[in-house]
Amino acid sequence: MTIRKKGSQHKAGTFSEKIKNQFQVLQQELNISFQNTALLYQAFTHSSYVNEHRRKLYTDNERLEFLGDAVLELSVSKYLFEKYPQMSEGELTKLRASIVCEPSLVVFANELQFGQFVLLGKGEELTGGRERPALLADVFESFVGALYLDQGLDNVVAFLERVVFPKIEVGAFSHVMDFKSQLQEMVQQTNNGPLHYEIVDEKGPAHNRTFISRVLLNDKELGMGRGKSKKEAEQQAAQSAMNAFKQLEQEEA
Numbered sequence: 008m009t010i011r012k013k014g015s016q017h018k019a020g021t022f023s024e025k026i027k028n029q030f031q032v033l034q035q036e037l038n039i040s041f042q043n044t045a046l047l048y049q050a051f052t053h054s055s056y057v058n059e060h061r062r063k064l065y066t067d068n069e070r071l072e073f074l075g076d077a078v079l080e081l082s083v084s085k086y087l088f089e090k091y092p093q094m095s096e097g098e099l100t101k102l103r104a105s106i107v108c109e110p111s112l113v114v115f116a117n118e119l120q121f122g123q124f125v126l127l128g129k130g131e132e133l134t135g136g137r138e139r140p141a142l143l144a145d146v147f148e149s150f151v152g153a154l155y156l157d158q159g160l161d162n163v164v165a166f167l168e169r170v171v172f173p174k175i176e177v178g179a180f181s182h183v184m185d186f187k188s189q190l191q192e193m194v195q196q197t198n199n200g201p202l203h204y205e206i207v208d209e210k211g212p213a214h215n216r217t218f219i220s221r222v223l224l225n226d227k228e229l230g231m232g233r234g235k236s237k238k239e240a241e242q243q244a245a246q247s248a249m250n251a252f253k254q255l256e257q258e259e260a
Contacts (some may be wrong), residue, residue: 021063022048026126033124039166041157046071050153051121051146055128055136068149075152079107082164086172093253105183106175112144115170121146178239186245190222190229193252200225204241207231220244 030047034040041047054067083106087099094102105111116122122137125146136142155163174180187204194202201224208219220240221231230251232243 021065029124037119037166039154039158039162041153043157046153046157047150048126050149051124052126053128053131053136053142055131056126059128068146071149071152071156072145073152074155075148075150076107078155078160078163079148079151079167082160082167083107083171086164086167086175090175093249102180102183105180106171109140109144111180112147113140116143116147119147119170121150178234178236178242186242186249190245190249190252193249194224202229204244206237206240222248 026048027044030044030051034047049066050068050071052065052067054069057065057067080103083103084099087094087103091099091102122143125137125142127136151163151166154166187202191202194200203223204220205223206218206220210217210219215235217233217235218237218240219231219233220237220243222229222241222244230244230247230249232240232245232247234240234243
C-alpha cells in the first residue's frame, strides 16, 4: 500500500509563467529539484500576497515556517550533539540558539538571495518587506519545512551541510563556543601553568588567509587549529586540545 503525502493547497498552475520561471531559476541555483513545486511556491508566499489575491486561494508560508523551525532545530541539534561530544547540555543549547536565531537565519537567507523570490503584496513591497529581517528569517524556515515535506530529513541535512554547518566549522559562532576559556578552566583545575598560543603558519592570498595556530602548556603542544582569522585558529586549537584531554580521560578511566 502506497501512502501519498497530502498536497499543498497551492495549485502550481495558478501562478504566472514569470513566477514559475523565477522558481525554476531558484531550484537551479540551489541544485535542488522539488517534486511538488507547490510546496516551494508556498514557502515563499507571504500573507500580504495572499490577502491581495484572495480569489486565487493561495496559501501563505506560516504553517511551513512552524514546521521548518522544528526541523531546523532538530537537524542542528543532531549535528552539534555529534560534532562536539565534549560540550555540556547548557553549552549545546546556547550554541544552537545562536545558530537558529533570527540574525543568523537572515544571513543564510541573504546569501541564498531568498529575498528576491518572496511573493509580497504591493503594500509590503513598498514598505521594504523584502529586506525585513523577520520576513527573511521566516522564509528560510519555510523553505526548510517545504524541503522536508518534499524530500525528507536526509535532504534537509544535505542542504544544511552546504549552507549552515560549514559556518559552524570555521568558527562563525566562536563567540558562543569559547573553547579558550573552557580549556583554561580545565588546565587550572590541575594547576599545570599558563597556556600559550602562537601562530605557526599563514597560507593563501591576503583576501583569503588561513591561519594555523597551536596551544602550548609548559612548552608542550596540546593542540593545533586553523581558521580565517588568528582568533578563529586559536579557538580551534583550544578545541583540539580539549578533545585530546577528553580522549586521555576516557583511556585512563
